[in-house]
Amino acid sequence: NAGVTQTPKFQVLKTGQSMTLQCAQDMNHNSMYWYRQDPGMGLRLIYYSASEGTTDKGEVPNGYNVSRLNKREFSLRLESAAPSQTSVYFCASSVLAGSGSDTQYFGPGTRLTVL
């Protein structure tokens, strides 16, 4: 069981470039989340998918799009990267949010730098 995996681990982009961060889980979880972590800011929710086929905005969705490709995979896309999007991005998953099995398990993170 790999748990939650993310690719790539590191990425450097130039302003205006696009990229997709990939996330996959093998725990048969229904709910998946994307967070960003900036120094001194804690983690902030970008988007989430409570179940396959649904996505919703979190606290800081501007500049991002997501796709819940199937039950296992949830990707985050930056269409036109900006220096303000330099951050560490974490994907997380849970069995079914609100079910009583709410623990969110985090992936190892992607460290993104936008120049």
Add this chain to the structure above:
Amino acid sequence: GENVEQHPSTLSVQEGDSAVIKCTYSDSASNYFPWYKQELGKRPQLIIDIRSNVGEKKDQRIAVTLNKTAKHFSLHITETQPEDSAVYFCAASRRGGADGLTFGKGTHLIIQP
């Protein structure tokens, strides 16, 4: 939306002493309160959580207390050890986390030998 405040931002304690980290939340509808530990360069990992129908929960050296009336909850670590050094985050959520977690800004816990 929900707002979570966490104090202190840095906490230094002697090995063997206790550490207490406090959080307040703004949304009275929040019902799920997890605590995460994050070591440098690693992912956050859940150490304990509590739901709004419970006032206290313990797991060995770690305990969490919740005061719904005052909208605050606290993490207590007893008999601290060097491996407890890390950044700790509290979080809150409505609907048991269904719409994601709102995190505090973190507490850097330093265990002095």
